[in-house]
Amino acid sequence: MDADLPLREPLQTSAGPAAKASARAASGGGLQVFIDGAFYPEAEARVSVFDHTLLYGDGVFEGIRLYNGRIFRLKEHLDRIYDSAHYLMLNIPMSREEMTEAIAETVRRNGLRDGYVRLVVTRGKGTLGLDPHRCERPTVFIIAATIQLYPPELYEKGMKIMTAATRRNLAESLNGRVKSCNYLNNILAKLEARNSGYEEALMLDAHGFVVECTGDNIFIVKGGVISTPPVYLGALAGVTRGCVIELAHDRGRDVREEPFTRYEVFTADECFLTGTAAEVIPVVAVDERRIGDGRPGPVTREMISAFRARTQTDGHPV
DSSP states (O other): OOTTSOOOOOOOTTSOHHHHHHHHHHTTSSOEEEETTEEEEGGGOOOOTTBHHHHHOOEEEEEEEEETTEETTHHHHHHHHHHHHHHTTOOOSSOHHHHHHHHHHHHHHTTOSSEEEEEEEEOOBOOSSSOGGGOOOOEEEEEEEOOOOSOTHHHHHOEEEEEOSSOOOOTTTSOTTSOBSOOHHHHHHHHHHHHTTOSOEEEEOTTSOEEEESSSEEEEEETTEEEEOOGGGTOOOOHHHHHHHHHHHHTTOOEEEOOOOHHHHHTOSEEEEEETTTEEEEEEEETTEEOTTSSOOHHHHHHHHHHHHHHTTOSEEO
């Protein structure tokens, strides 16, 4: 972080949500957004129209959850964004320690104990040409707000999903482990789902193997064995995915990262999705094939309960 762009003094943590909301309103209203070392009211938070993330999708981001005043799995999220940036030859202009404090301060300034943090590192302002070397300096911005991805009733009853015709990007074209700001592949599949009346869509690779959904990782359960696609097929190494694998191992569950097709999904006993925004959500039908008995199964419910318990104690305290 530049020495001439210091963080301002943090809000008093003893103030309640109402007092903090009043403080935000007095400072310009709405959210307080971190941009390159300073905080701006939501209405004044801007990046250049010449930023290559806007022009070309050339940047990286993370979605991070906040539970009970703790930033959940912050180290894992920072590991991923710094690795993604390295893959793109994008130099993040902040140390991990500075980034950690900037995220925590953004949460404090918005008076949140539970919420969602969006961390974005852009390539920065450049020319209208493609060459990223003409970009002056990467921009870092952080938003802390709230999020609800799916309706609450779907977590109790389960959701129905479909398979998108849009195939997942080849790993050698854009590796799925890179959480880049170019999400058009996922968006096209999401459009298919919404146009067909579904909340989510399953995505396959060029060979017909299941990879992930448009915004979530997928797990199936068969005979007590939990399976999820390996990341080398093009799936994102989801932080929630990793947490669920860890929780399942802790409970003595057999978890396998192995390729499978829609046949294994259709004939599974259970199916569930994981993601930072989605958390853990049951799937009860895929392409109008009922999964198991058409209700969230016992392993899925166990993972939901275990994950929710873990979120209350795991994380970087704000």
